[in-house]
Amino acid sequence: MQRNPRIFRFGDNVSTDVHLSSKYRPVGTTLEDLKECAFSDIYPEFSSLVQGGDFLVAGKNFGLVSSRQDSAVVLRELGISCVLAKSFGHMFYRNALNSGLPLIICDTELILDDELLEIDLKKGEVKFKNEVLKFSPYPESILKMIKAGGLIPFIKKNGSYPLD
Amino acid sequence: MGKTIVEKILSNHSGRDVKSGDFVVSNIDHVMAGDAKGPKAIDIMNQNNLKFNLEPHKTDLIIDHFVPVQSTHWANDHKKLRDFSLDKGINLFDAGSGVCHTIVTEDGKIVPGGLAIGGDSHVCTYGALNCVAVAVESIEIASVYNTGKLWFRVPETIRVNFEGKIPLGVYSKDFVLFLANKLGENGANYQCIEYTGDAISSLSMDARFTISNMSVDMGAKTGIMESDQKTINWMNDFNANLNSVKSDADAKFSREVIIDVSELTPLLAEPPAVHNICAVTDSEKKRIDQAFIGTCTNGRLEDLEIAAKILKGRKINPRVRFYIAPSSRKILQNAIENGVIKTLVDAGATILASACGPCASMNGNGLLGDGDRAISSANRNFPGRLGSKKSEIFLSSPATVAASALLGEITDPREFLS
Ligand code: SF4
Numbered sequence: 001m002q003r004n005p006r007i008f009r010f011g012d013n014v015s016t017d018v019h020l021s022s023k024y025r026p027v028g029t030t031l032e033d034l035k036e037c038a039f040s041d042i043y044p045e046f047s048s049l050v051q052g053g054d055f056l057v058a059g060k061n062f063g064l065v066s067s068r069q070d071s072a073v074v075l076r077e078l079g080i081s082c083v084l085a086k087s088f089g090h091m092f093y094r095n096a097l098n099s100g101l102p103l104i105i106c107d108t109e110l111i112l113d114d115e116l117l118e119i120d121l122k123k124g125e126v127k128f129k130n131e132v133l134k135f136s137p138y139p140e141s142i143l144k145m146i147k148a149g150g151l152i153p154f155i156k157k158n159g160s161y162p163l164d
Numbered sequence: 165m166g167k168t169i170v171e172k173i174l175s176n177h178s179g180r181d182v183k184s185g186d187f188v189v190s191n192i193d194h195v196m197a198g199d200a201k202g203p204k205a206i207d208i209m210n211q212n213n214l215k216f217n218l219e220p221h222k223t224d225l226i227i228d229h230f231v232p233v234q235s236t237h238w239a240n241d242h243k244k245l246r247d248f249s250l251d252k253g254i255n256l257f258d259a260g261s262g263v264c265h266t267i268v269t270e271d272g273k274i275v276p277g278g279l280a281i282g283g284d285s286h287v288c289t290y291g292a293l294n295c296v297a298v299a300v301e302s303i304e305i306a307s308v309y310n311t312g313k314l315w316f317r318v319p320e321t322i323r324v325n326f327e328g329k330i331p332l333g334v335y336s337k338d339f340v341l342f343l344a345n346k347l348g349e350n351g352a353n354y355q356c357i358e359y360t361g362d363a364i365s366s367l368s369m370d371a372r373f374t375i376s377n378m379s380v381d382m383g384a385k386t387g388i389m390e391s392d393q394k395t396i397n398w399m400n401d402f403n404a405n406l407n408s409v410k411s412d413a414d415a416k417f418s419r420e421v422i423i424d425v426s427e428l429t430p431l432l433a434e435p436p437a438v439h440n441i442c443a444v445t446d447s448e449k450k451r452i453d454q455a456f457i458g459t460c461t462n463g464r465l466e467d468l469e470i471a472a473k474i475l476k477g478r479k480i481n482p483r484v485r486f487y488i489a490p491s492s493r494k495i496l497q498n499a500i501e502n503g504v505i506k507t508l509v510d511a512g513a514t515i516l517a518s519a520c521g522p523c524a525s526m527n528g529n530g531l532l533g534d535g536d537r538a539i540s541s542a543n544r545n546f547p548g549r550l551g552s553k554k555s556e557i558f559l560s561s562p563a564t565v566a567a568s569a570l571l572g573e574i575t576d577p578r579e580f581l582s
């Protein structure tokens with residue numbers, strides 16, 4: 001049954017190795033396998049609880065370390081609408097936007113676990129209860145890329161990048 | 165407001181005036197696609213009917229991670245790269261040419277003031293040539309093959325000043341290990357590190373590449389140095405167009421760090437992480453089972469020469485497997501010509517293909533078993549990086565690796581250098 005979008009909370013320094021756990025293999029793992037093992041080392045129930053539209057809220061350096069495109073694709077495929085963190089690993093940051101998964105850098109300590117979040121990527125606002133958290137908004141071209149579902153669908157549709 | 169090197173280079177390549185935090189779409193000068201990410205990039209292009217529109221000389225395909233290839237899966241991937249190279253007229257560095265970052269920087273296509281991407285984390289090695297180089301994924305390679313451009317978020321810069329006279333037995337690897345410890349785990353996340361100071365100027369290009377190479381191991385997006393006469397001499401072999409870029413005097417840095425190298429001693433990164441540093445003298449006498457000199461970090465000619473100097477006329481401990489993978493064929497040839505390879509082999513070293521070798525588990529070369537301890541000139545030492553999760557990897561300069569291979573235990577190289 002569809003419930004209201006909820007928040008899944010993570011701490012600091014969650015690496016991409018943890019995103020996909022030790023079940024990850026460079027060869028022959030399907031996206032379905034990967035969906036099942038998302039965060040299984042630190043949050044075993046995660047993949048069974050998550051629903052489309054849910055949020056991840058984390059501390060510092062979410063998605064550190066190695067460049068695994070798959071770790072962002074899996075979160076998008078699980079229906080995560082947005083990841084909010086104090087900061088992101090630089091390769092995860094690129095991989096997420098390139099996979100059509102929006103990320104928001106803000107002070108996530110202000111967000112309680114049971115909030116209902118409303119997010120405006122264009123204005124750069126996270127709204128909940130009576131609070132409004134500001135973050136630096138994405139330019140038009142990046143928003144278009146996210147909306148198109150990532151980098152490849154974006155250039156397929158537009159031929160190239162509009163410069164804005 | 166002044167600008168940093170990375171702000172200037174991203175501005176120059178986009179025709180816009182950008183500063184840290186801005187998003188920018190920039191023209192790319194060079195794309196490196198190796199055997200780890202290249203084959204998938206080709207698949208993505210085929211699946212999405214993306215045309216290859218880049219001028220072929222702006223990219224190189226490289227076979228280095230899985231060499232000599234040990235599974236049919238990777239053998240088929242290699243075939244895919246060879247076919248793509250023939251079809252599009254792209255240069256391919258095939259197995260045995262060397263490690264991607266070493267051969268690309270030896271080839272004259274990476275120029276001061278340039279902007280490059282590569283399908284491997286350590287592409288930041290190019291920073292020693294005053295080129296901004298960013299690690300990317302297969303889909304980004306595919307997209308640049310199609311459009312010639314890529315988006316970036318302009319990073320802030322941490323400026324690190326290495327000053328002072330370099331003591332005997334201390335090398336650029338020791339500089340960067342010391343810095344990794346000082347910045348802490350991922351202390352440079354999403355930033356550019358600019359390396360400067362008289363101690364950097366006094367280093368050879370070979371030694372500078374070791375420092376820029378490890379920027380990513382401190383979490384940085386990239387690392388950069390100014391160019392100077394040594395950079396120009398390096399580039400002059402290629403008749404390249406030089407457009408050296410410097411940070412303005414009033415540029416804004418997120419942090420400035422000063423390190424007096426005259427106080428440094430030979431260092432080790434102990435497992436499980438690069439920032440976990442101690443003095444070699446604090447770990448001395450620990451038994452080692454394997455020693456390795458090679459990789460994009462420390463497998464260049466100067467590194468082999470330092471090892472040969474320590475090992476000349478001596479024999480390593482027979483209990484140690486001592487592997488050496490010269491980081492490119494050119495380096496191997498030079499080391500044959502100047503007698504360094506003979507010295508190393510006479511001492512008991514085994515010479516491996518010019519490729520990644522026992523740097524990481526993936527190609528199955530020189531893996532460690534349970535309880536094995538290795539000392540290596542590479543850049544990463546997390547558990548399981550090279551075989552068993554119950555093995556240990558200590559990282560150090562090639563001098564410390566060679567001295568340790570000699571005695572079969574972790575050894576201060578200064579004893580052999582006076
Ligand atoms: S030598 Fe090691 S770090 Fe360098 S590219 Fe090869 S596997 Fe990566």
